Amino acid sequence: MDLFRTSLLAANLVAAAIAPAWAGATTLTTAHGPVEIVRTPETVLTFDIGTLDTLDALEVAVAGVPDPILLPTLAHLQESGLPKIGTLFEPDFEQVFALHPDLIIIGARSAGQMDPLSKIAPTVDLTLPLDDLENAVVTQTRELSALFGKEEKGAELTAHLQDSLQTLRALVEGKGRALIVLTNGPKISAYGRGSRFGWIHDSLGVAPAIEDLEVSTHGEAVSFEFLHETNPDWLIVLDRGAAIGADSQSAQATLDNELVASTTAMQKGQVIYLNAADVYVATTGIRSFQRTVDQFLTAFGG
Structure with a gap:
């Protein structure tokens, strides 16, 4: 048939x-x-x-x-x-x-x-x-x-996700600006609205620290000086190596730098190391998306 x-x-x-x-x-x-x-x-x-x-x-x-x-x-x-x-x-x-x-x-x-x-x-x-x-x-x-x-199971999963997103959007309002960065060993790329990870701003409601980042699948290559000058209130970090199981320098090691340490995000402990595989490999899965939302809820006090 x-x-x-x-x-x-x-x-x-x-x-x-x-x-x-x-x-x-x-x-x-x-x-x-x-x-x-x-x-x-x-x-x-x-x-x-x-x-x-x-x-x-x-x-x-x-x-x-x-x-x-x-x-x-x-x-x-x-x-x-x-x-x-x-x-x-x-x-x-x-x-x-x-x-x-x-x-x-x-x-x-x-x-x-x-x-x-x-x-x-x-x-x-x-x-x-x-x-x-x-x-x-x-x-x-x-x-x-x-x-x-x-x-029935689908309705349960989607209702939970939508309720969580509604709660999160209320929590993040007025809590400061965030910069999304992806580390790949010692390299750093930043992502803004309209990019591969722009949904963190658009769907989760997290305000961007900068509006004019290059819209690209691979983000915009940036330096420690850029992170220092942008001075985000929140730093949202993805570790590509961890996502794909590579034996590479960790995101924590890459960002262990005096210029980064002086940012508001680092000074206030407002750094979110996302579960890399959930965001990088399985972005659109209902449970992986839910886990990502839950990480933000925890970080923002939900």
Whole structure:
């Protein structure tokens, strides 16, 4: 039967069998437009860690996992004996084919694999826009929960996230300006509105310390002098090395500098070292997003 009904993807998505569509067809919002799925998939693979986080939160089983997953809270899947289906970037096509999936999910890092994976099984790109992260994550969680008959769990997860965000936005108001920095060994990049991590300002309500940062996937390379001159009230830190398991200089070591130490953020102890994998690897997962919000709630006194 046809798993999908969509004019946009009909040329690429081939169904495995022919049978009547079930009554509760579900529409998924994808990077290529809406896709209607007309039956519940039974053998699911995802190369997107944010989606894997959400599926696991919804208690939806997958038939295989990427290797490495990089998200410590999903270590149970890494160690479960499930088949390894490739990396976040490069599928193991033979293994994917051998598992006979009836739905493959890609996103972000794996988005470029749409065409080859679509030749194996119906494939959807669930890459989410980051400019309205709350709405994107809530919508995707609700759609996936409907697809797999987990509506009650989905409603619980999304309600908790939305309540937490409402509380956080009230807490951060008037609490000062923040600068988001990513360390990569000894290197430092800063991020502002509209950037990869700009949702921290836009969705969480944290005021930016500077408005004219370069909008770039990799941020704007900055110096210790820049941090000193910007003098943020809050410093929000991501450690790329920690996120990807690299043996590199830690963010704490990189920022152990007299110029940085003199900033208001350091002087007041207002430095938030975010769980790097949650933000860098699994930004759009319902639980990873919730954990990030919880970190901010703790830091701002919630």
